Amino acid sequence: MALTINEECINCDVCEPQCPNDAIYMGPEIYIIDPEKCTECxxxxxxxxxxxxxxxxxxxxxxxxxxxxxxxxxxxxELQSKKA
Incomplete structure (x- = not known):
């Protein structure tokens, strides 16, 4: 299953660069995980x-x-094939 970031997020910026699928991005208030890109690594x-x-x-x-x-x-x- 994909992951999601809850309202406890403090916007510390450590998760975004760790995502190998570029599924994490800054939303209006907290970081968001795109479930279509999240493979749980x-x-x-x-x-x-x-x-x-x-x-x-x-x-x-x-x-x-x-x-x-x-x-x-x-x-x-599928995500890897799109990168090639």
Whole structure:
């Protein structure tokens, strides 16, 4: 499933550069994760890097965007093919 950033975000700027899919960007008030680009780092890392570096634990599973590990890997492959 994709991830989402909740209202606890302090805009510390550490998550955005860690995202290998460029899925994180600054929204009107807090950072936002684009669920169409978020693979929870599947294909890149063993765990979501944004969650690893977040100092306030404000990143949660997206409640409306549920995906299996196989679906996340398929999304990773599709995103990689668009970069080539």
């Amino acid at each position: 599947v294909g890149h890392h063993d765990e979501p890097q944004c969650m690893v570096v977040c100092p306030v634990d404000c990143i949660d599973p997206h409640p409306e965007w549920k995906e299996t590990p196989d679906q996340l890997m398929a999304k990773f492959r």
